[in-house]
Amino acid sequence: MSSRIIEILLVEDNPGDARLTLEAFKEGKVLNHITVARDGVEALAYLRRQGPYSGAKTPDLILLDLNLPKKSGREVLAEIKEDEQLKSIPVVVLTTSADKEDIARAYSHHANCYVTKPVDLEQFLRAVHSIENFWLTFVRFPASGEHNA
Amino acid sequence: MGETMTSTDLTLVGSYDYQLVGLSFVIAILASYAALDLARRVTVARGRVRLLWLTGGAIAMGFGIWSMHYVGMLAFRLPVVVQYDWPTVVASLLAAILASAIALFVVSRERMGLIRAVLGSVLMGGGIATMHYVGMAAMRMPAMCSYSAGLVTLSVFLAIVISLVALWLTFHLRLDTTALSWRKAISALVMGLAIPIMHYTGMVATDFTPSTSAHQDLSHAVNVSSLSVAGIAIVAFVVLGAVVLTSFRFDSLPTTRQLGARYFVSLGVIGFLAVVGTLLIERQGGQVRTLGRTINIAGRQRMISQAIAKDALLVERSPDGGERQRQMENLRVLNELFKRSHSALQHGDRLLGVPGTNSAEIQRMFRALEPHFTAIISASGELVENVWAHDSSETSVDINAILEHEGPFLRAMDAIVSQYEREAVLPDETKIQLQFALLLAVFGVLLVQGVVVLRPALINIQQGISELELAERALHRKAEELTRSNADLEEFAYVASHDLQEPLRMVASYTQLLSRRYRGRLDADADEFIGFAVDGATRMQILIQELLSYSRVTSKKHALQLIDAKVACDSACENLQRSIEKSGAVVSVGPLPTVLADAGQLTQLFQNLIGNALKYRNERAPEIQVAATANGDTWNFSVRDNGIGIDPQYSERIFQMFQRLHTREEYSGTGMGLAICRKIVERYGGRIWVESELGQGSTFLFTMPRTEGTTI
Numbered sequence: 001m002s003s004r005i006i007e008i009l010l011v012e013d014n015p016g017d018a019r020l021t022l023e024a025f026k027e028g029k030v031l032n033h034i035t036v037a038r039d040g041v042e043a044l045a046y047l048r049r050q051g052p053y054s055g056a057k058t059p060d061l062i063l064l065d066l067n068l069p070k071k072s073g074r075e076v077l078a079e080i081k082e083d084e085q086l087k088s089i090p091v092v093v094l095t096t097s098a099d100k101e102d103i104a105r106a107y108s109h110h111a112n113c114y115v116t117k118p119v120d121l122e123q124f125l126r127a128v129h130s131i132e133n134f135w136l137t138f139v140r141f142p143a144s145g146e147h148n149a
Numbered sequence: 150m151g152e153t154m155t156s157t158d159l160t161l162v163g164s165y166d167y168q169l170v171g172l173s174f175v176i177a178i179l180a181s182y183a184a185l186d187l188a189r190r191v192t193v194a195r196g197r198v199r200l201l202w203l204t205g206g207a208i209a210m211g212f213g214i215w216s217m218h219y220v221g222m223l224a225f226r227l228p229v230v231v232q233y234d235w236p237t238v239v240a241s242l243l244a245a246i247l248a249s250a251i252a253l254f255v256v257s258r259e260r261m262g263l264i265r266a267v268l269g270s271v272l273m274g275g276g277i278a279t280m281h282y283v284g285m286a287a288m289r290m291p292a293m294c295s296y297s298a299g300l301v302t303l304s305v306f307l308a309i310v311i312s313l314v315a316l317w318l319t320f321h322l323r324l325d326t327t328a329l330s331w332r333k334a335i336s337a338l339v340m341g342l343a344i345p346i347m348h349y350t351g352m353v354a355t356d357f358t359p360s361t362s363a364h365q366d367l368s369h370a371v372n373v374s375s376l377s378v379a380g381i382a383i384v385a386f387v388v389l390g391a392v393v394l395t396s397f398r399f400d401s402l403p404t405t406r407q408l409g410a411r412y413f414v415s416l417g418v419i420g421f422l423a424v425v426g427t428l429l430i431e432r433q434g435g436q437v438r439t440l441g442r443t444i445n446i447a448g449r450q451r452m453i454s455q456a457i458a459k460d461a462l463l464v465e466r467s468p469d470g471g472e473r474q475r476q477m478e479n480l481r482v483l484n485e486l487f488k489r490s491h492s493a494l495q496h497g498d499r500l501l502g503v504p505g506t507n508s509a510e511i512q513r514m515f516r517a518l519e520p521h522f523t524a525i526i527s528a529s530g531e532l533v534e535n536v537w538a539h540d541s542s543e544t545s546v547d548i549n550a551i552l553e554h555e556g557p558f559l560r561a562m563d564a565i566v567s568q569y570e571r572e573a574v575l576p577d578e579t580k581i582q583l584q585f586a587l588l589l590a591v592f593g594v595l596l597v598q599g600v601v602v603l604r605p606a607l608i609n610i611q612q613g614i615s616e617l618e619l620a621e622r623a624l625h626r627k628a629e630e631l632t633r634s635n636a637d638l639e640e641f642a643y644v645a646s647h648d649l650q651e652p653l654r655m656v657a658s659y660t661q662l663l664s665r666r667y668r669g670r671l672d673a674d675a676d677e678f679i680g681f682a683v684d685g686a687t688r689m690q691i692l693i694q695e696l697l698s699y700s701r702v703t704s705k706k707h708a709l710q711l712i713d714a715k716v717a718c719d720s721a722c723e724n725l726q727r728s729i730e731k732s733g734a735v736v737s738v739g740p741l742p743t744v745l746a747d748a749g750q751l752t753q754l755f756q757n758l759i760g761n762a763l764k765y766r767n768e769r770a771p772e773i774q775v776a777a778t779a780n781g782d783t784w785n786f787s788v789r790d791n792g793i794g795i796d797p798q799y800s801e802r803i804f805q806m807f808q809r810l811h812t813r814e815e816y817s818g819t820g821m822g823l824a825i826c827r828k829i830v831e832r833y834g835g836r837i838w839v840e841s842e843l844g845q846g847s848t849f850l851f852t853m854p855r856t857e858g859t860t861i
Contacts, residue, residue, distance in 0.1 A: 014655075016659070017654075017655075020658050020659075020662070023662065096650065096651070096654070117654075119657065119687075119690045119694070120657075120661070120687070121658045121661030121662060122661070124658065
């Protein structure tokens with residue numbers, strides 16, 4: 001499985017943050033391909049292969065920020081988890097918010113994991129590597145055709 | 150003269166009207182209570198107000214004592230008509246007022262030594278005794294007063310002793326500000342019961358022996374009706390009651406004190422007017438009654454003259470000696486009565502209750518009548534003698550003389566009675582006018598009272614209320630402004646910290662990435678520059694974090710609930726586990742209570758305090774003790790350490806935002822930790838402070854309200 005290129009959808013409006021996440025994954029061990037969606041609407045369009053994203057690949061992992069333009073991360077999460085096609089994709093909420101309510105709400109919407117972006121770069125890198133390690137190395141996904149495009 | 154009571158050995162036995170005796174006791178108790186209260190006011194007042202209180206107080210108290218005494222006198226009933234000489238009565242009232250003035254003056258001094266107390270009580274007791282015996286001297290009656298020397302001395306002695314007790318009690322209770330207190334009430338009861346004892350001893354000391362021969366000046370004598378007793382008692386109650394009533398804590402302000410004094414003085418004036426007016430009206434009423442008696446007697450003279458004429462005829466025609474004897478006796482009695490009444494009408498008669506003071510016109514008329522009167526008297530006298538001598542020719546001459554003079558006498562007497570009736574109209578009118586004048590005067594005083602008391606009082610109330618309303622409105626506005634600006638500030642702090650964080654994270658993250666990827670690949674300067682940039686960005690991040698948590702302390706999101714402080718403290722220690730292990734610290738947590746707080750904030754509070762104790766340590770391993778003790782309605786928490794301590798001069802400053810005592814090189818930190826602690830503690834209505842000496846360790850203490858029923 002590790003030989004396969006892992007598809008990741010990063011939903012993040014801040015290019016700086018997006019780049020930082022990309023850099024973090026670049027230092028990782030797993031081959032991956034990251035697509036960045038800039039807002040909630042774009043993210044859902046990508047996942048549902050609507051409009052320009054008709055040829056999009058279903059990601060193995062979604063990294064979701066909560067504060068997004070157009071449609072917030074909370075709404076995106078809710079829609080993903082209500083969608084029969086998408087709900088099996090693990091969603092990692094990766095956000096600056098450490099608000100208790102945000103965390104509780106995310107889990108009640110079946111987020112698979114909630115990670116607060118650490119302030120310190122080292123810690124951030126460590127957090128991203130843990131995500132990579134856990135979700136992309138140890139966790140086995142249900143074998144489906146779509147995953148093996 | 151034909152008095153029936155001539156025995157001088159007989160003593161008149163008096164009886165008491167017990168209702169009036171009771172009333173006199175009640176007045177005495179009220180007067181004593183008022184005295185206690187007045188003493189305080191005179192003591193507290195200064196300058197003109199003091200003089201005003203002393204004067205008004207002396208009048209009120211004197212009036213109270215006097216009316217007690219007077220009601221006590223009136224309670225004593227003698228079987229003869231008792232009148233009072235009103236100027237003497239007024240003199241006794243003045244004596245009572247003077248005694249009260251002395252008493253108030255003595256007790257309102259700063260100190261009261263033995264000499265002063267004894268001197269004061271001798272003067273006061275003397276004044277009261279003077280009032281009593283002057284009052285007795287005002288009595289006008291057909292009897293002589295004789296005093297038993299021993300009992301009089303005893304009553305004077307009692308007056309002095311009672312005055313001493315009263316002065317002592319008053320002096321020691323004068324600063325009791327409560328209007329109704331037990332101590333005052335009991336003292337008033339003691340004093341009020343003691344004062345009448347002196348009075349009744351004085352009454353026992355007096356013997357009344359009947360006599361009409363005593364020369365008594367009746368020109369100012371007044372009958373005291375039950376109406377005036379009621380008047381005196383009511384006025385006493387009003388005046389003394391007003392003293393007690395006006396004292397209900399109105400003395401705190403100069404304005405109310407002055408208004409109270411004015412009110413009080415006007416009441417005193419009304420009381421004085423009522424007494425003097427009542428006495429004057431009584432006197433006038435007495436005159437009207439006297440005139441009534443005079444008219445009766447004058448009218449009777451006409452009947453007597455006719456009866457004499459009839460009797461004279463009957464004497465002549467009497468068939469036998471026995472019948473004649475009877476008629477003769479009858480004539481003699483009629484003659485006596487005729488003479489006595491005639492003299493009484495012109496020269497006065499104590500027993501008949503006529504003064505014998507006549508107008509010039511009536512005197513003239515009496516002079517015109519005199520020949521007829523003399524003729525009737527002498528003829529009837531001669532008749533008796535001639536009948537005894539059996540001289541029938543002379544008897545018919547006498548009878549003819551009587552019959553001849555009877556007609557003119559009757560006509561002249563008729564004219565005199567009419568004249569008396571005409572003259573009686575005037576005193577009756579004067580009495581009505583006096584009553585009207587008294588009413589007007591009282592009404593006038595009430596009007597003046599309205600102007601000098603009620604009006605300023607109402608104006609004051611109005612001003613007070615509108616000022617209060619203005620102040621309240623201003624306060625409300627201020628509170629609203631404050632709430633708004635506070636909310637604005639918190640909102641600002643929250644938004645600023647949140648929004649500042651985003652770009653800052655970029656700066657921090659990318660400088661860190663730069664340092665990570667390019668350290669050693671550029672020159673040494675670049676490494677150092679990047680190092681400063683990373684450090685600055687990191688510190689700013691921490692600052693903003695803390696600012697954020699500071700602004701969050703009061704946000705409404707956190708609902709308060711009962712929290713076990715021990716749990717909060719343990720979780721703080723858990724968060725600090727690594728520092729504790731690294732420093733080798735020993736943290737001992739004593740029994741802690743349950744408090745009403747937010748769990749997260751309480752944890753943060755302990756965490757900041759214990760964290761400081763760990764951070765500011767010296768070379769020894771930190772020993773930290775957390776404890777709590779109950780203190781009234783609060784819990785006192787303490788966090789004690791053995792660290793570097795704090796110079797007491799900084800014990801306030803350390804709780805302010807961004808205030809630090811050390812450089813970053815010595816100890817890291819933002820200067821926000823204790824500011825957050827203070828904000829948390831103050832949110833729960835507590836306070837936080839430090840007790841420390843440089844190098845001696847520090848103890849941080851804070852209080853939390855004790856919640857009902859919580860224990861350690």
